[in-house]
Amino acid sequence: MPKAEWPPAEKRTLIGKPIDRADGPAKATGTAKYSYDINRPNMLWAKVVTSPHPHAEVAGIDTSAAEKLEGVKGVWKDEAAKEVNYVGQIVAAVAATTEEIATEAVSLVKVNYNPLEHQVVDSDPELFKGDPNKRDQGNVDEAFGKADVTHSGNYGVPVITHCCLEPHGQVAEIRDGEMYVWPSTQNVSGYADRGLSEAAGIPQNKIHVDCQYMGGGFGSKFNPGKWGTISAALAKQTGRPVKLLLDRDLELMIAGNRPSGFSKIKVGATKDGKVTAFESEVWGTSGMSGNPPDLMPYVFDKIPNQRRIVKRIQTNRGPAQAWRAPRHPQNCYLTLAALADTAAALKMDELEFFTKNLDLTARPDVYKEELEIAARLVNYNQKKHVRGDKTPGPIKRGLGISVHTWGGLGHDSECDVTVSPDGSVEAKIGTQDLGTGTRTVIQQVVADTLGLPLDAVKVQIGKNEFPRSGGSGGSTTIGGVSTSSRLAATAALNAVCEAVAQKLGTTAENLEAAGGAIRQVDKPSNRISWKDACAALGVMPITKRGTQTRNEGKAKGFTNEGVGGVQIADVSVDIETGVVTLNEMVAVQDCGLIVNLKLTESQVYGALIMGITYALYEEAVYDPKTGRMLNADMEFYRLAGIKDIGLLKVHMMTGKGYDDRGVIGIGEPPVISPGAAIGNAVANAIGVRVPSLPLTPDRIITALQKEGSIV
Template identity: 45%
Template sequence: MAEARQVPEVAAPAVAQGNAAYAWPTHPTYMGTDVQRIDGPDKVTGRAKYSYDIQRPNMLYGRIVRSPHPRARVVAIDLTMARQAPGVKAALAVVEPNAILMFQGEEVAAVAAATEEQARDAARLVKVQYEVLPPLTSVEQAMSPDAPKVFPDGNVREGAAEETGDLAAGFKAAAHVVEQTYNTQVQTHVSLETHGCVCEWDGDKLTAWVSTQAVHGTREGFAQALKIPQANVRVITQYMGGGFGSKFAPDAQGIICANLAKQAGAPVHLMLDRKEEHLATGNRPSAYAKIRAGVSADGMLTAFDAQTWGTGGAGVGAGFPLPYIYQFPNRRRQHKDVYINAGGARAMRAPGHPQGCFITEVLMDELADLVKLDPVDFRMKNLPPDAPDARWRAYFPIAAKLFGWDKRHPTGDATPGPIKHGFGCSANRWGGGGRGSHAHCEILPDGGVIMRCGTQDIGTGTRTLVSIVTAETLGLPIDAVNTEIGDSLYPFSGGSGGSTTAASVTPAIRVTAVKALDALKAKVAPKLGVPPADLVASDGRLHARNDRAKGMTWKEACRTLGAEPIAVDGEWQPGLSASGTSGVQMAEVEVDTETGVSKVTRLVCVQDCGLIVDKLTAESQVIGGVLFGVNYALFEDRILDRNTGQMVNPNMEWYLIGGPSDVPEITAHLVDQPERGVIGLGEPPAVATAAAIANAIANATGVRLRSLPMTPDKVLAALEQQRAGGTR
């Protein structure tokens, strides 16, 4: 096993400082244009094989026995009957007697059998005796002074208090003060492809086909958990159907699958079902904020005082940025993470940001109403200074023009009839810088090109980006490049998360392709009588910069290699990518005040991401992010029974997701910033949508919803409260 090394951290500037040797092309052929996904045909025809689709000789199917109770002590586990069931080849206990189970769905035992049906039957034959213990089922219960101390270190973890400026002076300067409580729900990831893998042992070497966002990270995770060398593990992810931050490790099911395969002496396929997904594979924590905020008579923010809390279930991670973006000079905040007996949180598409954005942006509209300012004008007065990584002052006017914001009416649609229309706006920010990727390029004597990188395409188009940058650099058609990714045998690349992949991978590909091209130029130059530095590659030819006729075709150039291909390694270098994105969204909604149903009809997103590599997949990211936000705003909600703590909607029937008729008209206006280099885009568009929708609903109905999701019952309740004179 090679000596382990640490991946160094480096700071990325807001604007790439330039890298002359590998600079991005100034007049690209493909970059920044609409390039179709190279694997689109494979996906729509079913040729693309996801982990779920992997079939191995003599493969078995695994099934996990999970706790039905949110809190229980395991008294005994009896595998006898399961082991005797038809087709069963392996059975194991995951926990020992006396183990305390802390959430519904926690793994208790597992079986592997010849068919899925046999595995399910055998799982039902595992006899587990539980001593059911009273659970903590809500943050309110967990935080109450008389709550049982369920977690050994206490049910609440206090965060550090943040305080800036002079709060008393800030409130003294306020002409108006808002005091309200806001909250967001627990959202599960609902990846279309569930978590899971296929594990196969060959002696002491493990091959795992895993639905993961990190082939290298998952390799490390298997090795650490199984106490085997990383070099003995290979993780493959050719295609995967979404993870949204929840798939960075082998997880319990991965380790169980490997152990079942070891015990059975056969490959095991263990993919989770939808109920298991909801219960045990992570979620976005809830957020609560009790806020007092002040604004001066001329519309300047003066003070912000907040107590915040939230739950990530049986784990931490419920922090969120607050206030978000806008400048409160005097502010204080105290946050608490609350533990309850429910599945733990995991990173989820811009962790913390949708919560902080929703709470702040709804508050901003409330303050704008008090000072009788248009919401955009009010925001413009309180935004940070304009900068390359903070361009809201430029983007609000662009979005307003695209959207037709000047047609906005004051809060409360005064037109007759039950259907009310409204506009809302919001802003977002995210980092998105990457580093650390490596790649390997081969130019073959027959003209073939192979680019290998140990990244993975989690549905965002990374495979296509690798092909684009390689083809652009070598002057070849995109389909002339063989892009190989999704395998931990390929050069190291980090996990695909935090919107880092494009900024991490594309510079590595650029550097590697330039190096490979330089090697080919060195071979060809003497034959053409042109110095290597004067050769360029374009349109499938290698030729003199100022004399296109003085050259040869790509194939002719490669033929000069004889039997020895060019094989070069390259890695990410600074100067080709940056960090820090900003965006603005505006939404139009239609609210039926008789049914309480809200429908988003139109949404404009103005968003930057540095240098755009593929306009089509970038726009696709925006559209996907907006839909994510629509679901967060109106539909998704993990609901726990307040008495038993069991999830009452662990499916896709009652855990609501929008359908085709819920998709608004989306305008994705991408701002190209070639001077900044590449920046990631996965997270940013998902952040601001719910807030813009919430403000649009308030603009339509005249009532303010401060709680997500904004379901019909909440709309009707708010309208009823208004009629009763209960709200402002």
């Protein structure tokens, strides 16, 4: 009987192959319908009314003028709104027959505010009052006393936003007591929550979620949010479908912030470069909840003597949402920058220094192998120099290194595979494809398992009526859906084998699927075509369910967690203008058994580019006086363009020691290191540390001036 366990390399026909994205043509031709693209008959457009104040008491909301505007069909007010805590907080909404009328109606809503004191600054630890969270390990003070070299420095990563190209929101429609929603979400099975149900007065079991394509989430699109509940409430109120997607400025202000992280760090080391002590005070903001990223020290977490102090800075800013690899990119930058500066203080090569301290990480052997490969790919030994490029002229070149880690265990997931008597195959999972290739990998796994070509398998995802699957967060999707679809396809295959065993004169245990046929394992010429085999099922299709759970999936080797990756950046910096140019960037990464090499590499390239963007350009700039975000647009909240990325090289670790770990997610890990690698490369180039990201020209020039390198 065919087994569910992952096949050995020589038996894989589709698993592991660089196969084109299944929905590539739909996306490239604009026929893919995103939630924003859903236009329903008789649909209304909703727009929201938001607070212009960072902190105020709401004294009253008057929508009467808006209601009188021709074309306005519905109005929603936050009846409970007593106080607003950030600019952009939603207090009311209108629904109208056109988008233009809805926009105009918003300007007619009068809200009375009594402004209160506000606070949006997050870079000053003195803003924290109270007892900070403290953790001590080993004997920190004694270790610093004994250290041959001590380095102290301040580092920072500001708040950035998700800037999903498709904004947050949904289309909602209520028909015959049931609600149909088309949200932009990364959580199809779990989207219809109690909040959405209560907003529309429709029970959770009568909410139909459909999200076939979504334009970016990066951790910020799990729940309906206020935009979801308001559109549902307006659909109920007006009896018409309502589309509510945020305008760009609100998307940047309120739909997701990545918390800032600032740190004062002290590192102690021996003169031959072994780190013995690490002390960090870390602060930052996630809006009103305050929490800064606190994984300190990062990756080198076995440093024997550690002290960590955490201070929460509450600010009147839009709320934080998980952003790809929550906490890791900030803590990686803070830790790795301080460690690279310690290497520089020791006048030691950065690669030698990091390699020497790998025993302080969870996976020393993996990192060592990866660092060697990365160094080779970037020609490290030919290009390396001690901190400060001595080449004459204004252009200084440098290399920087970073290492990172992530979990990535597959989430709970269920899959139904149906085989019809005509041989057609369908897989259904209530998962979603964020552009990571979820559709494609399910098709690969099911087709490979059944010995069929790719296009023999129809895949259906994106609806909550399908077997439930986890939200796509934390690099958990691939491990989840590949396991559940493998289990379901194997169960279906076994049913087909049972049906034809007698006909083939053997038992199901001695059959396998290969090349479009069911055949005898030890006598492949004894075979029956897949189509003929399925005819033996009778008149009814068979459906088999595969159920993957985190614990069982890990115990049985289908999925796993804990990956390591390293990155090296090669930059040039013009010390007259402060402009950083990325020459080259190398990523070496493991993620267990790779299901689709092409799409996996796409994820890593994408993560590098997203990382280059936050390293060089991204920052949500807030004005302390008005409390407003000053760059809630795409001119001044800059994303990297096609000209900004340099030469990128990706190397995936495969083969023995990697493939046999099971399937592990890849969405988060490679986005963690770029800030640290690029920051370290800039320091290596210009000879001084630029303490905070992003590495904008003004920060480069300021750092050079402070160090007296230029005047």
